[in-house]
Amino acid sequence: MSTLLLIVIMNGKIMSLQRDVKSFLPILDSFQEISTDIQNIFASFIEHIHQVLLDTIQEKVAFSAVLAVEVMDRNLYERANDCRWWALNSSFRQILTKQHKTKAITRQESQKLTDTLIYINRLYTVYTNIILYDQNGKILALSNQAEQELIGSIMPRPSDTSRCLGLNNTQDYTVSDFHATELYVNEYTYLYHAAIKDWESINTNVGGIALAFDSKPEFQAMLEETVPKYMNPLLSDNTFSIFLDRSGHIISSTSTELPVGSTLSLPNEVLTAENGQNDTIYWEWRGKPYLVGYKVSGGYREYKNGDGYINDVIALACTGL
Numbered sequence: 001m002s003t004l005l006l007i008v009i010m011n012g013k014i015m016s017l018q019r020d021v022k023s024f025l026p027i028l029d030s031f032q033e034i035s036t037d038i039q040n041i042f043a044s045f046i047e048h049i050h051q052v053l054l055d056t057i058q059e060k061v062a063f064s065a066v067l068a069v070e071v072m073d074r075n076l077y078e079r080a081n082d083c084r085w086w087a088l089n090s091s092f093r094q095i096l097t098k099q100h101k102t103k104a105i106t107r108q109e110s111q112k113l114t115d116t117l118i119y120i121n122r123l124y125t126v127y128t129n130i131i132l133y134d135q136n137g138k139i140l141a142l143s144n145q146a147e148q149e150l151i152g153s154i155m156p157r158p159s160d161t162s163r164c165l166g167l168n169n170t171q172d173y174t175v176s177d178f179h180a181t182e183l184y185v186n187e188y189t190y191l192y193h194a195a196i197k198d199w200e201s202i203n204t205n206v207g208g209i210a211l212a213f214d215s216k217p218e219f220q221a222m223l224e225e226t227v228p229k230y231m232n233p234l235l236s237d238n239t240f241s242i243f244l245d246r247s248g249h250i251i252s253s254t255s256t257e258l259p260v261g262s263t264l265s266l267p268n269e270v271l272t273a274e275n276g277q278n279d280t281i282y283w284e285w286r287g288k289p290y291l292v293g294y295k296v297s298g299g300y301r302e303y304k305n306g307d308g309y310i311n312d313v314i315a316l317a318c319t320g321l
Contacts, residue, residue, distance in 0.1 A: 054291070054321075057228075057235070057291050057321075058280050058291055058293070060229075060230070060317070061280060061318065062279070062293035062295075063228075064226050064227060064241065064293060065293040065316060066278050066295045066315075067226040068243070068295070068315040069243075069295045069315035071225070071226060072222055072243065072313060073300040073313075075218070076213075077300045077303035079190075079211060080173050080303055080307075080309070082124065082211060083173050083192040083193060084170060084194045086120060086130070086194070087194035087196050087197070087208070087209050089116065091116055092113065092196050092207075092209070093196055093198070093206070094199045095109045095113055096140070096196050097199040097200065097206050099134055099140065099206070100135055100198065100206040100207070110141060114142070114143075117131075117142060118143050120143065121143035121144070126213060126218055127143075127213060127214060128144060128184060128212045128214045129143055129144040129147060129211075130142065130143040130209065130210070130212070131143075131155070131209065131211075131212070132196070132207060132208075133155050133207055133208050133210065134206070134207045135165060135205065135206055135207055136154070137154045137155040137158055137161040137162075137165075138155075139151050139154070139155060140207070150183075155210065156181060157179075157181070157191075160174065160193060160210075161193070161208060161210075163193070164193035164194065164195055165205050165207075165208055166195075167194070167195040167205065170194075170195075171307075172194070172195070172308070173192060173307075174192075174193045174309075175190050175191070175192050175309060175311065176190055176191040176193075177190075178190055178215075178245070178249070178251055181212075183212050184215070187215075187216060187260070188215060188251070188260050188261055189212060189214070190213045191210050191212055191213070192213065193208050193209065193210050194208065194209055195208050196209060215252070220254070222243075223242070223253070224254060226317075227239060227240065228317050228319055235319055238288075238320030239318065239319045239320070240254045240255035240258070240318055241318070242254075242255070242258060242264070242316040242318070243313055243314070244266075244314055245311075245312065245313060246271050246312050247263070247271075248263045248264045248266055248271060249263055251313065266283070267281060267283065269281065270292075270316075273294065273296045273314070274296065275297065275299070275312060276296060277295070278295040279293075279294060280292060280294070281294070288321075289320065289321045290318045290321065291321060292316055292317070292319075293316070293317040293318075294314055294315065294316050294317075295314070295315050296312060296313075296314050297311075297312055297313040
């Protein structure tokens, strides 16, 4: 609009000079100054609006990253509590103590273990399977009846079961790496373990309990609930959230272009940030600029804070510009 006005003014000046009507020139000069002022005002206003938009996006992605990783830490804190609490079940301890001493349990005892596991799993649907194993890592019972063929087999990843069977007290637990496992239909998850203590001696471990966390839908739900929301559909369509580890391995993502198990190349300042750090960065990914909020997990209560478990997860909230 201001450009058109300048053209009109310039034409007016030319006509004034051609017709020797110079008295109009000061008026046209004033119009030109007003037009320039209007143009500057509009440019400043547009720049202000753009900065406000950037500030809003920055605040949203930073907050969403904080929310996502805190939801994750609080959720997994409960998983650590579950395995320790259920390891204290009197039936588990009594029957596994007998199995440890006699190397055998009756069919009725095996069924009691199974029924108890099924009952627990029906109440706690965040697990696809809850497994009991003896001191040799042999599976004695499980909650998922579709995987009955696993009974009698040895738990995969013996290093995880060995760590569990070496735990000292009922407050200790151990967690597997985030990995693809046959205990979760060969997809990626965490397995939470706690030792089952001898019924007569709390210092003796007679087996363990393992919880297969249903990571795929659970992590997806956490990210979907905390992803930044915008009224502008263009921003919403170019926004996604991610959980990943310090090596850039994807744990969960709302983007179909970033499947679980893939690796994302990120700036070092993100991957090496201190626990609990929250910040935003400008990042280019696949030729497109993004504002990215990130937060490194800091744990919840004693979880990851002095309980011996180290698992640094980074949450990212990304919005394309």
